[in-house]
Amino acid sequence: MVAPTSDRARRAGSGIGSRVLTGVTVLGFLYLFAPIIWIVVFSFNAPKGKFNYLWERFTLDNWADPFKDQGLTQAFWTSLKLAVVAVSVATVLGALIAMALAKYRFRGSSAVDIFMVLPLTTPEIVLGASLLTLFVDTGTERGFWTVAIAHILFCLSFVALTVKARIRGFDWSLEDAALDLGASPWRTFTKVTLPLILPGILAAALLSFALSIDDYIITSFNAGSTRTFPLQIFDSARVQVSPQINVLATIILVFSVAVLVVTSIFSARRATS
Amino acid sequence: MNDDEMLRQAIAHSRALTRRRFLRNAGLGAGLLAAGPAFLAACGDDSKDSDAGGGESETTTAKGSGSADNNDLYHANWTAYLDEESAGLWEKSSGKKLFYSEEFNDNNEYFAKISPELSQGNPIKPDIITPTFWMAGRLINLGWLEKLPVDRVPNAKNLVTSLVKPSWDPTGEYTLPWQSGMAGIAYNAKVTGREIKSIDDLLDPEFKGQIGMLTEMRDTLGLLALAQGIALDKPTFDGFAPVFDVLDKAVSDGQVRRFHGNDYMDDLSAGNFAMCFGWSGDVVQLSKDNPDVKFVIPESGGTLWSDTMVVPKGATKLDNAASWMDFCYDPVNAARIAAFVQYISPVQGVQDELRRMGGDAAVAADSPLLFPDETTSALLQSWGNLSEDEEAKFDARFAEITGN
Amino acid sequence: MATDVDGRRPGRFVPWALLSPGTLWLVLFFLVPLLTLIRQALSSKPSRFVPAQFSWEWSNFGTALSDYGPQFTRSFVYAGIATLLALAIGYPIAYFIATKGGRWKDLLIGLVVVPFFTSFLIRTIAWKAILQDDGPAVGLWRVFLGADARILSTPMAVVGGLTYNFLPFMILPIYVSLEKIDFGLADAAGDLYATPLATFRKVILPLSLPGVFAGSLLVFIPAAGDFINATLLGSPKTTMIGSVVQNQFLVQSNFPVASALSLVLMGIITALVLVYSKLFGTDGLAA
Numbered sequence: 023m024v025a026p027t028s029d030r031a032r033r034a035g036s037g038i039g040s041r042v043l044t045g046v047t048v049l050g051f052l053y054l055f056a057p058i059i060w061i062v063v064f065s066f067n068a069p070k071g072k073f074n075y076l077w078e079r080f081t082l083d084n085w086a087d088p089f090k091d092q093g094l095t096q097a098f099w100t101s102l103k104l105a106v107v108a109v110s111v112a113t114v115l116g117a118l119i120a121m122a123l124a125k126y127r128f129r130g131s132s133a134v135d136i137f138m139v140l141p142l143t144t145p146e147i148v149l150g151a152s153l154l155t156l157f158v159d160t161g162t163e164r165g166f167w168t169v170a171i172a173h174i175l176f177c178l179s180f181v182a183l184t185v186k187a188r189i190r191g192f193d194w195s196l197e198d199a200a201l202d203l204g205a206s207p208w209r210t211f212t213k214v215t216l217p218l219i220l221p222g223i224l225a226a227a228l229l230s231f232a233l234s235i236d237d238y239i240i241t242s243f244n245a246g247s248t249r250t251f252p253l254q255i256f257d258s259a260r261v262q263v264s265p266q267i268n269v270l271a272t273i274i275l276v277f278s279v280a281v282l283v284v285t286s287i288f289s290a291r292r293a294t295s
Numbered sequence: 296m297n298d299d300e301m302l303r304q305a306i307a308h309s310r311a312l313t314r315r316r317f318l319r320n321a322g323l324g325a326g327l328l329a330a331g332p333a334f335l336a337a338c339g340d341d342s343k344d345s346d347a348g349g350g351e352s353e354t355t356t357a358k359g360s361g362s363a364d365n366n367d368l369y370h371a372n373w374t375a376y377l378d379e380e381s382a383g384l385w386e387k388s389s390g391k392k393l394f395y396s397e398e399f400n401d402n403n404e405y406f407a408k409i410s411p412e413l414s415q416g417n418p419i420k421p422d423i424i425t426p427t428f429w430m431a432g433r434l435i436n437l438g439w440l441e442k443l444p445v446d447r448v449p450n451a452k453n454l455v456t457s458l459v460k461p462s463w464d465p466t467g468e469y470t471l472p473w474q475s476g477m478a479g480i481a482y483n484a485k486v487t488g489r490e491i492k493s494i495d496d497l498l499d500p501e502f503k504g505q506i507g508m509l510t511e512m513r514d515t516l517g518l519l520a521l522a523q524g525i526a527l528d529k530p531t532f533d534g535f536a537p538v539f540d541v542l543d544k545a546v547s548d549g550q551v552r553r554f555h556g557n558d559y560m561d562d563l564s565a566g567n568f569a570m571c572f573g574w575s576g577d578v579v580q581l582s583k584d585n586p587d588v589k590f591v592i593p594e595s596g597g598t599l600w601s602d603t604m605v606v607p608k609g610a611t612k613l614d615n616a617a618s619w620m621d622f623c624y625d626p627v628n629a630a631r632i633a634a635f636v637q638y639i640s641p642v643q644g645v646q647d648e649l650r651r652m653g654g655d656a657a658v659a660a661d662s663p664l665l666f667p668d669e670t671t672s673a674l675l676q677s678w679g680n681l682s683e684d685e686e687a688k689f690d691a692r693f694a695e696i697t698g699n
Numbered sequence: 700m701a702t703d704v705d706g707r708r709p710g711r712f713v714p715w716a717l718l719s720p721g722t723l724w725l726v727l728f729f730l731v732p733l734l735t736l737i738r739q740a741l742s743s744k745p746s747r748f749v750p751a752q753f754s755w756e757w758s759n760f761g762t763a764l765s766d767y768g769p770q771f772t773r774s775f776v777y778a779g780i781a782t783l784l785a786l787a788i789g790y791p792i793a794y795f796i797a798t799k800g801g802r803w804k805d806l807l808i809g810l811v812v813v814p815f816f817t818s819f820l821i822r823t824i825a826w827k828a829i830l831q832d833d834g835p836a837v838g839l840w841r842v843f844l845g846a847d848a849r850i851l852s853t854p855m856a857v858v859g860g861l862t863y864n865f866l867p868f869m870i871l872p873i874y875v876s877l878e879k880i881d882f883g884l885a886d887a888a889g890d891l892y893a894t895p896l897a898t899f900r901k902v903i904l905p906l907s908l909p910g911v912f913a914g915s916l917l918v919f920i921p922a923a924g925d926f927i928n929a930t931l932l933g934s935p936k937t938t939m940i941g942s943v944v945q946n947q948f949l950v951q952s953n954f955p956v957a958s959a960l961s962l963v964l965m966g967i968i969t970a971l972v973l974v975y976s977k978l979f980g981t982d983g984l985a986a
Contacts, residue, residue, distance in 0.1 A: 566831075
């Protein structure tokens with residue numbers, strides 16, 4: 023649901039206040055991207071030693087061979103796979119919870135509300151250690167799937183929270199209208215409900231993806247011998263920080279920005295048509 | 296109510312029924328989708344893990360492939376501790392497969408990972424792990440290790456005499472050192488402006504806030520203890536009280552900028568540290584790239600440590616483990632590994648072998664950090680074993696001072 | 700009786716059917732381990748490396764609070780400051796995107812999230828490099844504060860790291876909230892001769908409060924339990940409670956005290972959240 027901006031608001035917003043706002047926003051984005059700029063720039067660095075901290079000279083060598091560090095590359099792919107699995111499951115489960123909580127009032131709903139958010143109030147180390155205890159007690163082998171379970175857990179809460187905030191106050195009578203007009207429940211869901219809640223779900227999925235790719239503490243407790251990207255970086259950063267890390271990070275960045283730009287061009291075009 | 300009303304209600308009711316049923320099915324479907332992975336994980340299937348997990352066997356560095364049969368070996372080690380060639384050479388000569396994983400990054404972290412299983416008498420996945428000597432000592436005391444198959448490791452006779460039956464493994468039956476090293480002072484000559492020789496330099500107020508100390512308790516405490524003339528071979532908590540006092544003062548005065556692990560090299564290079572406690576091998580690497588960075592054993596002495604190979608209890612592939620250990624203790628192979636790792640090799644004859652190899656390896660043969668001479672060796676001391684209670688007291692007090 | 704928001708009664712089971720898979724997951728993988736944690740907190744160990752025995756050992760909680768009070772306080776102070784900073788930086792950004800974003804709203808909000816697709820460690824290393832003693836950032840800083848000033852290994856660096864790492868968690872909820880506002884209301888205020896500032900204060904700000912509320916929670920809570928920033932950017936004097944918990948779990952192997960610490964941390968956070976939500980009058984823990 024997009025709120026209409028009014029002419030007055032726009033006009034009123036072109037004074038000094040507006041310019042200050044723009045200035046602050048630009049600074050804010052600079053702040054957000056400062057480390058990113060460093061990461062990209064230093065992917066072209068040829069460091070003298072094992073640590074890529076001081077600028078030496080420009081080189082394209084790192085980019086010519088970004089997958090030189092096999093361990094890092096493997097870990098990279100593992101993290102991607104993990105994130106896809108975790109986000110898919112968490113999005114479905116979380117969206118269902120959000121729908122239930124936002125649409126219906128029932129006894130126990132506030133209890134569920136709180137319960138759903140509790141994992142987010144739990145320190146990561148507690149989540150990690152307690153899950154480990156569970157896996158060990160049940161004799162579960164630690165590896166890819168145990169990490170996936172852990173990731174789904176915290177993404178789930180996050181998705182439910184975000185989607186619920188997004189779809190609160192929706193006009194659910196639209197669904198009824200569709201049904202009254204003869205649409206089947208499935209069709210109603212896909213053509214009416216889903217498009218309405220999709221933006222919220224996508225936003226939540228996006229952030230869950232970032233959470234999963236980035237997780238260190240919970241993963242380190244439950245990964246067994248599986249190596250994820252953060253694990254590999256953190257552990258090998260004790261001995262070296264290679265430009266390959268910058269290269270891989272830049273690749274992720276460029277890819278996600280590209281996806282972003284493409285989808286927003288589409289939606290911008292749709293908005294004006 | 297009238298007929299229209301009733302009709303409308305009836306229609307709404309029937310719609311609601313179908314919608315309800317649909318939603319319920321959707322919920323169940325999603326539930327199965329979610330339960331799927333849970334069941335898979337709960338089954339804890341070995342091959343499932345290595346296949347479905349996107350190839351766990353691939354998620355190691357390219358030092359040998361792995362497969363879940365009886366002709367393989369799983370060695371968990373620290374990073375940068377094995378060169379590219381040796382694994383492949385062993386696989387060829389032995390016909391076995393090495394699954395080498397650089398998952399050993401911190402003794403305590405790793406201990407926490409394996410103690411749930413080992414404390415209940417269950418085996419862990421790796422066949423060989425490489426804890427630091429004091430952790431190996433702890434594992435021996437807890438009874439969580441298998442005796443090494445030394446009868447099948449003929450090359451074990453090549454072990455340097457100083458490391459035979461060491462303090463942490465008095466019977467010599469449980470451990471075989473992988474590499475040894477020294478802890479001393481690493482400093483950035485450009486920042487300090489002068490040569491550094493002793494712990495007094497480290498504690499000089501001139502460098503307030505520019506000092507680093509290791510989170511590795513035995514190295515930090517050891518270096519400070521030696522400066523006070525306290526020996527390391529029979530350490531007691533009460534005996535170390537003055538050492539803890541010095542450390543406490545250094546922290547509260549702000550002399551120490553932070554406690555670090557291996558990640559001090561960037562701070563040294565960047566000038567965030569004027570000097571810090573560090574390890575010989577690391578600094579060898581760094582000095583090559585930044586000649587301002589130097590390593591010195593303090594006048595009062597430095598600590599000597601070893602990372603050792605042990606076999607956890609319940610491991611079954613003792614033959615394969617013996618074969619790999621034997622391979623690594625052949626001077627030719629040991630030299631190749633040492634040339635890469637740049638630490639002190641536990642195998643005799645490596646120095647000559649390195650000279651024979653020529654080139655960079657020959658340079659390594661002359662390095663006093665890899666092959667300490669008599670004077671240097673006299674300055675080095677190793678920690679004696681601590682009982683469980685003493686170790687707990689040491690750990691608690693150290694954690695308190697370092698801010699935890 | 701279960702009712703949907705229009706007051707009708709579609710049947711008791713629909714909401715539960717929707718909830719069940721997710722809730723089951725939470726019960727299995729969150730609640731059950733949590734109960735184990737509570738049991739651990741009330742246990743004691745005869746010696747360091749054996750599993751703990753349940754014994755109604757309440758003293759663990761006492762130890763947790765008395766021995767580590769400074770770290771607890773410090774964590775909440777740092778997290779609080781980080782939350783305020785995130786609000787100060789994040790609100791204008793969210794406001795800008797919501798009001799001036801136009802067709803490019805999605806792109807802009809996506810750009811807010813994109814930096815966080817890289818590993819936090821790489822980002823923190825980047826900050827370490829940018830804030831290093833000999834770097835340009837500190838050089839500028841030293842113009843104001845003298846040649847010995849530094850940023851790294853100070854509380855400032857830690858708070859800065861916390862603020863940075865959790866900033867999108869503040870921006871996104873506020874943006875969502877602002878986006879739902881009908882700016883025709885601002886028009887109406889203007890028609891009633893309100894200045895832009897008054898309009899903002901009395902109309903827009905209150906309507907965006909649910910977002911502010913959610914954002915502050917999403918920043919404060921993880922920040923209070925964080926320790927990576929303090930470890931990488933701080934000094935021994937900036938230790939946060941998360942470090943203590945990790946140390947107790949992993950180094951001291953003192954599971955009972957570590958579990959007690961975790962539970963105390965969770966308890967304090969929950970209490971603060973409840974107080975906060977009472978003050979702001981929003982329903983429940985979500986906007």
